[in-house]
Amino acid sequence: MELTLEKYLVWMKEFAQKISDQKDYLSDLDSKIGDGDHGNNMARGLKAVSESLAAKKPTDLTTALKITAMALISKVGGAAGPLYGTAFLEMAKLSGQTTDLDQLLVAAVAGLQKRGGAQAGDKTMVDVWLPIVNKLKADQLTDEEIQEAVKSTKPMEAKKGRASYLGERSVGHLDPGAVSSGYLFETMLQAEVGK
Amino acid sequence: MELTLEKYLVWMKEFAQKISDQKDYLSDLDSKIGDGDHGNNMARGLKAVSESLAAKKPTDLTTALKITAMALISKVGGAAGPLYGTAFLEMAKLSGQTTDLDQLLVAAVAGLQKRGGAQAGDKTMVDVWLPIVNKLKADQLTDEEIQEAVKSTKPMEAKKGRASYLGERSVGHLDPGAVSSGYLFETMLQAEVGK
């Protein structure tokens, strides 16, 4: 399952569109257990990604991944910036050696966890990334699996990020970063990236 | 030893003059173990006291003490404001019952300690107020005793106020609030307040 530049660009385009469409919903989710800006943060970040990719016209995957990372890191403005940014940066770094999607995503999720220190069950985007990367490795990733992973954050009590200040009050709400990560993987399937 | 309105006004005039003269010295002391504003704070406060007394022309001691307290509380701007302010406010409150200087100052120092929570040896103005009130009660207050009390703060390690953050580094410096309190009692003797 090789990630090509061409497929990657389609993926990012669809992801940016999905984030733009779901901006208000993501911010609403964040206002329940956070500061209500996740949709705006992500939309600002993905707009920067799209613009930067369009302007710089990368001719190889590594450059495209690095451009994505830099745009997210510098434009998102919230926790999701360094988190998604680190994930894409780790993919960029590894992409010089391999373009295998599984391996890139394994590196991405390791970066994510290093950056944020979240474990499985802490009610963060990690609760989507971890199971999805595992399913992908087992060649079993479907939209249902993605939905499943996103929904799994609802009954969790947050241990990381702003929601963690709410303690048990964070239970019963979807984690906004998990939802946006769900979109990332949905659009990855749509773009038939690994095919 | 009765405190009369007339003597009180002389006292405050001389205290304000002394503070104005020593403003830079007090701020210098404060810059060693604090934020360097004690002289400015006190000068601003005593200027307000003088102006307020001149404008409102109190005809009784209680009113004069209350005017002093209010000016200090509202104009000093640093810790010395609520501290001196509370001391004068407690004197004002008690002055309806007695004008005995000893008793007024006993009430003042109690207010000071309630407000700031400092004990003897904490390297604050309390280390001047406490021994001086005791000497006064024993009818033994002299300029030397006042100097003695002020100097006693030099070897102390601060436990209250900004200087306390310096821990043992606060040792070897006079406490600025102790020095300004020394001026208060020096000018009290000069004004022959209790005579």
Next chain:
Amino acid sequence: MSYGILIVSHVPEIAAGVPKLLKQVAGDVSITAAGGTDDQEIGTSLEKITQAIEDNQADELLAFYDLGSAKMNLEMAEEMSSKKIHLYDTALVESSYVAASLLQAGVDLPAIEKQLAPLKVKGDN
């Protein structure tokens, strides 16, 4: 009984900034602040604090401050006010943020105070 938040800092900018951080997560909580002296210098002002207490729409306030002399002025203001004020010796920014989040979520005072307790960083000097 409604609860509000009161911020007291030596610096006008800090007093202006903390409520912005809190408002993000507590849009329905009344948050007022006092910072600096009457002349906008570094220090605190009893008058400004009294005003911030009055301006707060709640009748019971959770109060947070930066340094000890702010606390003394806060206590004077408290004695002069009819509102009930709960004064915490906890990290100014971090603990007021936690309190705001929890008030917004409808958590009761004892539970909030339990979460504030480990954030105590001053009060002894």
Next chain:
Amino acid sequence: MSYGILIVSHVPEIAAGVPKLLKQVAGDVSITAAGGTDDQEIGTSLEKITQAIEDNQADELLAFYDLGSAKMNLEMAEEMSSKKIHLYDTALVESSYVAASLLQAGVDLPAIEKQLAPLKVKGDN
């Protein structure tokens, strides 16, 4: 080896105000700050943090932040910088004030860190 102080906040005003409090007691310490996003909204900016690190005249920095996402950006900036950065999970205003006071008094880093330790209020979330 000279030590400076770095303040990172989600709010531009807090980042502007904390150095004012510290400068009062640490006139000789280089203190720089980054607050808010590139658009001056509530959040943090890697670019602003990087700039604040560069602008600081010291070559080793004691860094303080308000909330967790500021810490993540601080760590990214640290990885990209040649300056050594000591990052503390301590009360933003109170601990940076203590550090500034002690740096001004010439206290060494281990002794400063000893006084910062009890001011730890975050880092687990």
